[in-house]
Amino acid sequence: MNISGIYAPGQLACLVLAFVGTAAQAQALTDFRCTIDRVVPAPALPQAQLDFLRHSYVGKEFTVERKTGVMAGVKKMHSTTQPQVIDIGGDQNSFKVVTTMRRDQGAGAGSNVYVLVVNTFDAATKKPFLFTDNAEAYIGTCVPF
Structure with a gap:
């Protein structure tokens, strides 16, 4: 089963954006x-x-x-x-x-x-x-x- 079967379409996009945003912010605040x-x-x-x-x-x-x-x-x-x-x-x-x-x-x-x-x-x-x-x-x- 792929990850898109676990989350609704909008939830997966929000999860990916939250992860990318958090990683970028952590790097940016070094x-x-x-x-x-x-x-x-x-x-x-x-x-x-x-x-x-x-x-x-x-x-x-x-x-x-x-x-x-x-x-x-x-x-x-x-x-x-x-x-x-x-x-x-x-x-x-x-x-x-x-x-x-x-x-x-x-x-x-x-x-x-x-x-x-x-x-x-x-x-x-x-x-x-x-x-x-x-x-x-x-x-x-x-x-x-």
Whole structure:
């Protein structure tokens, strides 16, 4: 007896869609552990400051909760506002999270923009990422965990 004899036609379709949706959601909500390979500041910095940035971040790790966009480790989105996950990513789109803080939302010292993009669609096990912290860019790879 085949499986279509057990379920009514509509029930079988619902069962298949529920299974596919659950599997896709479980894969999509895998968190990331990321390693920084390069630091690129937008303004030209004196060599001593560039060396300090590289020493502080290159080879270091941070994690990202895919559902919330919250980061922990050597890089964080330092803001009084919550990260906004724009896209959870998948096999056709990258994971994107943005945090912004206007001057009036913080201590009044200035505004901030943080953006993390992880190319989840990349076929490699290590997914390339770009994290911008105002005028600094951090480039590396992330792995699901």
